[in-house]
Amino acid sequence: MKKTITALLFLLTLAVGQAQEGGSPFGANMFMSGQLGASFYNNKYGFYPGFSGGIAVGKWITEPLALRVTLDVMTNNSPLHLREDALSHEVANYTFANVDMLWDFNATFSRVKGGRFQLYPMVGLGMVWRDSINVNGYGSSVDHKVQVMLGAQANLRISKSWVTFLEYKAFFLPQEFDGTYGNVIMNSLTLGVTRNFYDSPFHRRTLYESRATGNDWFVGLGLGPNVSTFDLMYFNPKYGMWGFAPEVMAGRNLTEFWTLRFELNGITGHERYDTVNGAPGDGYAFSNLHADIMVNLSHLIAFRRGARFHVMPYLGAGLVWRYDNIQFDLASDFGLFLRYCVSRRSDVYADLKYIMVPTPIGGGPGPSGSFYSVGLPSFTVGYIYNFGTNTTRYRIPANWCPE
16 A cells, blocks of 8 residues: 555656646646644543644546545654553654545536635545554554545635645544554644645646536446455465455546546455465455546546557555454555447456455454455456546547548
8 A cells, every 4th residue: 555655646746747748738737735733632541632744745636526645744642552451651653644535516516616715525545654652661562554534624725826724634543553442533633835736726627527427427347256365375276265256336537537436346255274274264255345546547648539448557445344244444455457448338348456455354464464465356357338428538539530
């Protein structure tokens, strides 16, 4: 996850100043921001203040929707439940790496665009790392988990290129995080400033952005094998760690470059391989409902009429659950989506996906004990049906003529 987020951040940063010939500027509607303020750590033992600071780079990928990559650093003096009979107060440093979505509901529902004051609800998902220094003699500890963020940003435009804002974020951490019990939330309240690029203060629609609500939607069905991996071991079918991964999806091609997909997939998985008895781990049924942001590398340089083959890496996250011992948790995924336009309405696709699941869902950690070592890679093929006008997917070449 860390490497994937870093790569996405690098890609977005490089995008500033790049343009697409014959299409919309890729750097249009880009922005960068920085902020400082206070953090408030909340668990069953109380509510504890600290420091918060962060940076972000992002882009309005459609008129009402922005994608942002953030890095936040927070400090706190929080109580941790290290033993049943002992609490430890630690000075802890927290790092949050997130991919966020900001929604401009005014641009969605109102014909009046712009305005000096804006309010954006936000949702995000990523990783949290804690590196703490114990002050009560119990030793230091490090932890890292997937977390989800909900928040809102209120901003005031002070010029075409500069915006000042007040932002609240609530990071919801796993209940066992920090050795505590119950809900664990890290809150932050910050003041910041945003620099908008390309003199686009109201993030207007770009050339190939989907124009109407009913356009550029698609649904799809797919099927293929998956394998339960721990430290990337036991891929050989003889180990019996393989299963099936049917999937159903719905999504929208937002622009020539960005696609948003929602997918439900998964049916069988296995717990860690039993090396003592030489047998596959216990089988279980699971499902994964996730949202993915896809980037169309076939249109990275320019939108090409008549392009049928599309290479689309993606990053996503969502809920994962098991059916035998009902439990829900967060999972992240990334992969490579290959899409081929067969006709005006039909596509075929191949999807190479890797889902990272928490240890309670996977049935225990891998030999290294790392969170990243529990994975469910899959390879699926399937069919896509497209609705509405294809603003962003495929257009007949300008020099085309019927035979």
